[in-house]
Amino acid sequence: MPCNNSPTEEFHISEIPSLHGYVAIVTGGNSGIGYETTLQLAKRGARVYIASRSQDRVNKAISDMKHDAGPLDLHFLKLDLQDLQSVKITAAEFMSKEPRLDLLINNAGIMACPYELTKDGFEIQWQTCFLSHHALTLSLLPVLLAAVQASGNMNRVRVVNVASDGAFLMGPKSINYDDPNMTSLTGATAPWRRYGHCKQASIIAAKAITDRYRPSGIIAFSVHPGIIKSNLQSHDTSFLGTLSRTAMKIAPTSTPLDGARTSLFCATSPRVVSAAGLYLIPFGKVDPRANKWLNDDEAVEKLWQLASGQLKRHGFAIDELPKGRAPVAQRRDAAQTNQQLDARVRQLEQLLGNIVSQMPGERRAANSQASGDFASSEDALPRGTSPQNLTSVSPPTGELEVKPGRMVSSNTEMIYVSGSHWTAICSEVEKIREHLDRGEAATQVDSDQDQSQSHGPMLLEGVGQISSIETIMADIPPKDVVDRLVSRYFNSTEPSTTGAENFQYKQFWLDPKSTSLPWVAMLFGVMGMGAFLYLRVQDDLPGNMGNPKDLMELFQRRSTECLLLSKYSTAPGTYSLEALLFNIQGEFIRRRDAHLGVWILGGIAIRLAMRMGYHRDPDKHSRITPFQGEMRRRTWALVLQLDTLTSCQLGLPCLIQEHQCDARPPSNLLDDDFSPDSTQLPPPRPETQMTPVLYTITKAKLSSIFRTIFNQVSLGRTEAYDEIMALDQRLHSTQRAMPPKFQIANPEDSITVAPYVLIRRYNMELLFQKSRCMLHRHHMAKAYQDPTYNYSRTSCVEAAMALLTHQANISKEIQVGGRLYRDRWFVSSLERHDFSLASMIICLELSSRSNEPSEPLGPDDQRGFLKFSREAMVEALESSRRFWEALKVGSNEARQAFDMLSVMLDKVSTNPSVQDNPQLPMQLDMNDSLQTQISNNG
Structure with missing residues (x-):
């Protein structure tokens, strides 16, 4: 079918979602565009393998990245693209270490080299830029498919071929199937034409991979990074090479980070899924010039057969089944009708x-x-x-x-x-x-599923290796910055999971090391919400803390690690539930759409709350002080709303059975009306008087009748109409009784x-x-x-x-x-x-x-x-x-x-x-x- 789907907005690095749980390979990831691609993936939580011939250069790059960005999950993977046997060894070594591969960035390459054959008998640019990368992709299919099965997401696993506009500017009109080495080319432009030839093959290969393996959950893209200053042409001492290097020095060029943006877009963005198989240019736009090749089914199939034949002769096993594709003629006829x-x-x-x-x-x-x-x-x-x-x-x-x-x-x-x-x-x-x-x-x-939706909550998907307590505490900003984040949250109009009086913030700074892990998890949750409130109104963060989204992601990870270290699910203690609710709130604001994982986390919070007795009214239990009891009622009211609204959002039954709960709604009181030293609660204020908790009380009443309605209409039968009309009257009465405010x-x-x-x-x-x-x-x-x-x-x-x-x-x-x-x-x-x-x-x-x-x-x-x-x-x-x-x-x-x-x-x-x-x-x-x-x- 014709390929014209194009994302409508320019991609920015800040859009990269959390990549915790991802495993990636970047070939040539130790320098230039590859370096920036590797760094950005790792900063978002991915485990990245840098595939290169030189371990020394990779180790130096890893050291530099960690110096600039802190702890990163980076590894060396030996690969020589000019040796097909090395490709086999590389794939086998990787699969012995990792059970899955989510992202493969075929980034390494050379440019405009003099004519030379590799030990395998292929023109050096053809093998380095195209054939060996194609062989690597096919050799890694088992772990790519394993990542699809493990994630359950048909749009998560991706292959990115870094190509070039040289395919159009210097390459032939079509692939030279009879002589892919292009041995007959001579003259100063011959190296450049061979370069364009191999990049054209990389573009078409991404379409061929997508056609065959998209039904199995693997999609591929080809990209042009832009004009980047690099050392790719350093070997070319010809007049044309010297002219090219001079032009690169004086002409406008992009930074390596900008050069990596389109690769990162194709590797991580949910917006690009509809462009699978296509050729994209900076910064995330489909270039229709490639469609003359990509819409030619015979050309795509012919390149696949050419590459398959070359690899088979060197001992590679090629999947012959054209998965998900009807015969060419049949697809052409279908497209016409x-x-x-x-x-x-x-x-x-x-x-x-x-x-x-x-x-x-x-x-x-x-x-x-x-x-x-x-x-x-x-x-x-x-x-x-x-x-x-x-x-x-x-x-x-x-x-x-x-x-x-x-x-x-x-x-x-x-x-x-x-x-x-x-x-x-x-x-x-x-x-x-x-x-x-x-x-x-x-x-x-395909459904173009938002990839951000596939990233489950950190508590469910895991965060990889959990950091030490020292590392976690080191990520708490200076006190003046924390003061502002905490103040922004508690002085906002958002309903709070915990009251400021109950937060015990001053005690924390007296002895941070003795503070319980659930409280520290709650602190990171409060700071994450504070950063979100800065982001929401587009204010700059205090203390030059950088991008609010990155800070929110860091705080969410640290909150998750604190909860895991505290064994919140098996040994819950003071602040465990509040910390978990903050964590759920952080997950909710991380994504635009409803997510099953948030509902599942809500179920965990409900069970934890019931295990800790929040569903029973505290007045019947003398060990709970009046202050603690009122704070528990406020928390339980939020848990009830969480259950009701997230269940309805996903069209699933509510988990809480209210006939088993007797906790009263919270009282309409100001925070100053009572304290931890109160021996009894004062009478509630009238609901005509605004307090920070009045909105929660009012919404809880309306949510209660909504919950009754939702449970009623979700039954496996149609209700008698008199039941419907009775609920209708209750609903209107509740709405009329709401405070005019x-x-x-x-x-x-x-x-x-x-x-x-x-x-x-x-x-x-x-x-x-x-x-x-x-x-x-x-x-x-x-x-x-x-x-x-x-x-x-x-x-x-x-x-x-x-x-x-x-x-x-x-x-x-x-x-x-x-x-x-x-x-x-x-x-x-x-x-x-x-x-x-x-x-x-x-x-x-x-x-x-x-x-x-x-x-x-x-x-x-x-x-x-x-x-x-x-x-x-x-x-x-x-x-x-x-x-x-x-x-x-x-x-x-x-x-x-x-x-x-x-x-x-x-x-x-x-x-x-x-x-x-x-x-x-x-x-x-x-x-x-x-x-x-x-x-x-x-």
Whole structure:
């Protein structure tokens, strides 16, 4: 297929994620570009082997790197690229030391050498720059595949061939298959043309490797590093060589670090996955000039066969199976028949994990209401029904349908999500589903999984060799710097896992060496959050501490090591739970998307908390002081929210069974109201009075009803409608009882409030509207066949439109000059899940309207309750799509949402059957309808 996928933004070194657990090889990693590539990989936690002929030069490079960057996991690997037998020995030696290989950077090379044959009979540049690297790659396939299997990530294991623009500027138009040594070339330009020839082969080889082994989880790239000052041409004493060296001295050139950027981009970035097999230039852009070779399937296959033949003659065993590739002619024919929309839908299918099952009765004919505008939820009730007697409404049949959720599969895993999760809803959207149900063959499109999501939490994946306590303590910055980081955290508006009074910061500085490891782990967690708060508002770190992301990563590693050394999971003590919660918070902010590992860590925290009795109210236990008890209640409230929100985010059941817990919510008290010396707690302040813990208390109440709703709708059956309506009344009562400080009555009234208050209002409002969506989602689908459930349909659509309105407003406010610009990081994966849920509900509504008749069905037709027009909903989805488009680089979830909305909007815009009744009045704009809905709900 044609290869035109290109990352849209320039890559920066700061984007390199944590590489803890990675094993890498960099050939020629002791100098120039290779040196910087090795250094950056090792600084992010990778174990790196420098493959080179000279151990002395490698040892010198390792010494220099460690002097500049501190302890690094670096090793020497002997390799002579001008000897194919050495390549075999190198591969065997490596595989005797390591069970896996995640990254192979084929970086070493020579340039414009005079004609010479190696001992193996190949032109020296052809073998050094291409053939030996190709042989090394194939020889290391067992450990590359082992890394795929160990990580379970189909986009983690990568090969990078460092090529050059010399392939275009100096090389032939195509590979010389008859004479790859190019023996007939003469003249001053001959060495340069041979150089271009071998670099062309390296470019094509990356495509060939990707074609064969991508289905097995190995992808490859070729890169041009740029014009770099180096010693590659030092051997060329000809006039052309001298001219070249002179030009390099006076012309603009890049530093070796800049030269390494594109290699590092291809090796580590999740953004580059869609460009696998392609040729990239500084700094992370696809160069289409190479496509004349890469799109030529015969040329790619021919190079593979040429190299295979050369290596077989020297005793290499070559995998003959063209894995994952259909015959060339078949692929060409398929490419000619694919339509653009079909290709996008097939990509969507991969992004959603090949959803293949459909529960009985959930594919809706949707033929009970006509299109038009929704009125308020009360207008949607069956005739003769009032809001007061809603709980008496029962389903028309006595049978409760089963709603088992969805099993979502991909080529790497199978996962379960409940029926309330947004990815399950998309199965019911006919505009998307009709393409997902097609049985026609399709060219596989990989999911471009965000590689950062594959890096599990350090506590689960490990940090390699755990540092000594002395090394850990040495990474605590000077006290004046720590003071500012700690102050930034405790003076922020973020809900805290521990109170400042409970932190015992002064005692630490009196005798740091005697401090317990869990407390030190907590300190690193606090400093990590402090660094994050500096990063969030783009303030410089105190004390010239450098890049906040690097500092956060270091603090997270040290926090993890302290927890591991303290045996937190088998011998938990004071501060163990608080330290673990800080560690989980650090993992949460390290990634853009939801991650299973964070949920698993949350499960560990829950079990640890219950083991330590946090779920039981401390008043019943005399050994717990009033101060300790209140701090435990605050911590348990955060644990409950962690369980609820992360479980919902992944569509998985909550772990805590509240009927087994009796811990009361925390009291609305200022930190100054009580102390470790208090013999009893004072009466709580009224909830009209702001305290640091009031937001936690208020959110805990709303989270409790949300938790009840989520648990109810996640059951393996559909609830009786009276249960749904009882929960609906509880939800609205809880929302009306919230302190006015946390309610959005009118966005216009929020102009004068502090940004942190506005953020909290949005958080509470999003949780409320999400609760409505989840509560009524299943019965919304029933309403397309039975008007008994019209209230659920209107409630669901109203809530979804409210969420999309908030998404649009938040998107505007986090832009430069907006009220939330300095706090824009608050839009986390939790909030993005809410917006995805809302988008899928509106897609479901639009899809169902396309199948509804435009004429009344009879005297009982109840289309008078319709409110939001098709245009208003499409406009909301288009606004949402723009939001996801801005976030999709580096976020798999954002990319999924963008692709799904694009498919839906494309189908809606081209489907004449999705029309509103032209006689119905135009709908108010989304803000007006939102205010109507909020006022109707009290």
